[in-house]
Amino acid sequence: xxxxxxxxxxxxxxxxxxxxxxxxxxxxxxxxxxxxxxxxxxxxxxxxxxxxxxxxxxxxxxxxxxxxxxxxxxxxxxxxxxxxxxxxxxxxxxxxxxxxxxxxxxxxxxxxxxxxxxxxxxxxxxxxxxxxxxxxxxxxxxxxxxxxxxxxxxxxxxxxxxxxxxxxxxxxxxxxxxxxxxxxxxxxxxxxxxxxxxxxxxxxxxxxxxxxxxxxxxxxxxxxxxxxxxxxxxxxxxxxxxxxxxxxxxxxxxxxxxxxxxxxxxxxxxxxxxxxxxxxxxxxxxxxxxxxxxxxxxxxxxxxxxxxxxxxxxxxxxxxxxxxxxxxxxxxxxxxxxxxxxxxxxxxxxxxxxxxxxxxxxxxxxxxxxxxxxxxxxxxxxxxxxxxxxxxxxxxxxxxxxxxxxxxxxxxxxxxxxxxxxxxxxxxxxxxxxxxxxxxxxxxxxxxxxxxxxx
Numbered sequence: 001x002x003x004x005x006x007x008x009x010x011x012x013x014x015x016x017x018x019x020x021x022x023x024x025x026x027x028x029x030x031x032x033x034x035x036x037x038x039x040x041x042x043x044x045x046x047x048x049x050x051x052x053x054x055x056x057x058x059x060x061x062x063x064x065x066x067x068x069x070x071x072x073x074x075x076x077x078x079x080x081x082x083x084x085x086x087x088x089x090x091x092x093x094x095x096x097x098x099x100x101x102x103x104x105x106x107x108x109x110x111x112x113x114x115x116x117x118x119x120x121x122x123x124x125x126x127x128x129x130x131x132x133x134x135x136x137x138x139x140x141x142x143x144x145x146x147x148x149x150x151x152x153x154x155x156x157x158x159x160x161x162x163x164x165x166x167x168x169x170x171x172x173x174x175x176x177x178x179x180x181x182x183x184x185x186x187x188x189x190x191x192x193x194x195x196x197x198x199x200x201x202x203x204x205x206x207x208x209x210x211x212x213x214x215x216x217x218x219x220x221x222x223x224x225x226x227x228x229x230x231x232x233x234x235x236x237x238x239x240x241x242x243x244x245x246x247x248x249x250x251x252x253x254x255x256x257x258x259x260x261x262x263x264x265x266x267x268x269x270x271x272x273x274x275x276x277x278x279x280x281x282x283x284x285x286x287x288x289x290x291x292x293x294x295x296x297x298x299x300x301x302x303x304x305x306x307x308x309x310x311x312x313x314x315x316x317x318x319x320x321x322x323x324x325x326x327x328x329x330x331x332x333x334x335x336x337x338x339x340x341x342x343x344x345x346x347x348x349x350x351x352x353x354x355x356x357x358x359x360x361x362x363x364x365x366x367x368x369x370x371x372x373x374x375x376x377x378x379x380x381x382x383x384x385x386x387x388x389x390x391x392x393x394x395x396x397x398x399x400x401x402x403x404x405x406x407x408x409x410x411x412x413x414x415x416x417x418x419x420x421x422x423x424x425x426x427x428x429x430x431x432x433x434x435x436x437x438x439x440x441x442x443x444x445x446x447x448x449x450x451x452x453x454x455x
Contacts, residue, residue, distance in 0.1 A: 032235045034242050034249065041082075041250030045225035048133045048182055048305045050258060051189075051281045052368050053218045054265050058275040060215040064266055070212070071262055074219035075255030077419050081383070082226040082247045083406050084390050084416045090239050090404040091393070098227070098386055105389040105396075109449040114382055115323055116445030121378045121438050123316035124353040127309055128361060129371035131156045131354070134305035136368065140282045140298035150362040154355060160310055161351035164317065167340040181304035186261060188297050189281050192288040193264020213426030217376050218369075220423065222258065226251060227383070239403045313350065320346035326453050364433055373434030376427035378442050384420035387413055 032040075054067075061067050094100040103111035134156050135149035144151055226247075236242050265274050268284045277283045281301060286294035321343040324333030335345030361370040390413050393400070406412050428435055 037246035038250040049222040053222045056218040057215045060211040078223040078226045079251045085227045086243045087406045091402040101389045105392045112449040117378050125375035127312050128357040130309045132368040137298040138302040154358045157354045165347045167342045185300040193268050214430040243404045317346040370434040373431035374438040380424040387417040
């Protein structure tokens with residue numbers, strides 16, 4: 001569940017004082033085709049979460065049909081959200097994204113609160129949950145005791161943060177290879193599931209009660225990224241006509257892929273087997289191809305998770321650096337190391353938060369799930385506010401040119417707001433201590449929003 005950079009700035013190529021932060025853009029040109037847009041949406045949304053969340057969804061539902069319907073509903077709701085963000089992105093093509101929409105509608109204090117949430121909750125929470133994906137699957141290769149996943153997660157965060165502090169970031173081809181590993185992992189899972197047979201073992205009894213709200217929190221986390229339509233819409237050719245096709249194509253492909261992956265999990269392991277798994281993809285490969293297949297898949301997924309962590313570390317540090325420049329009380333985040341040409345303060349601050357979150361996830365003994373709990377309420381709160389901003393800006397700025405308009409207005413924005421409101425409720429009512437900690441951290445940012453900006 002990640003945002004792209006909300007307040008962008010240019011980091012210098014030479015070890016000099018950082019350049020001023022760019023607050024917007026007027027250079028976006030409509031040059032992307034429908035195919036380009038679909039490829040971007042699929043690339044952004046499909047991450048390593050699909051190797052973890054099916055277990056959590058299966059734990060909260062009692063039949064295979066419920067699982068399938070939950071993933072199908074997730075695709076439909078993602079399309080609704082994508083349509084809303086497409087209008088915002090086309091009407092207000094600003095690099096700040098959600099930050100800009102909230103600032104324009106509600107003012108700078110709420111916009112700062114979003115920046116604070118991104119720095120302390122959304123981005124580090126995303127980094128740590130990816131680190132636990134790495135830890136869960138690397139533990140299949142080299143077991144390290146009861147707390148192996150947590151230890152591997154901490155090591156991954158520490159090593160990658162250190163590399164970035166020293167300016168040792170991988171080249172674009174290395175990064176592309178790391179990202180491509182997730183595609184290979186998914187293909188292996190699908191092929192193994194199609195090859196394998198339906199399990200003949202007697203499944204453990206499933207609970208008679210279900211928790212659809214919590215299941216949908218995990219489903220829609222896995223679909224996270226559709227909000228990036230806000231950035232794609234500003235650069236699509238003939239956006240009024242091509243945006244619906246782009247969203248339908250992109251989210252339709254993702255929905256089909258997620259349904260297929262879950263089907264092979266369920267076919268190979270059964271609902272109880274999925275719900276009880278510690279590393280569902282590895283377990284499926286172990287059953288169908290033996291231990292060698294499980295080890296190969298675990299290695300590929302672990303490598304893929306490292307690539308995702310690296311990318312998230314970089315975008316998170318850029319946001320922290322920008323906040324450090326804007327607000328004096330966060331000035332430590334703007335410390336720049338000229339020797340390594342690196343925003344050391346931003347990386348160190350982000351790393352410290354991540355280590356604290358690894359500790360929190362270890363104390364709750366839920367790892368990945370705790371980090372979803374930590375980020376979900378805050379994420380859906382700001383998504384709800386973005387939906388309100390869409391309708392508020394329509395009312396306040398009726399003269400604004402809107403190259404793309406949400407169809408069936410105001411029905412679709414209202415459905416989106418209702419969905420966000422329900423998921424905000426579900427992520428508070430049905431989750432654990434992680435959600436309460438996330439809300440508490442957000443509350444700390446409220447009094448800070450009254451502090452003045454740097455001159």
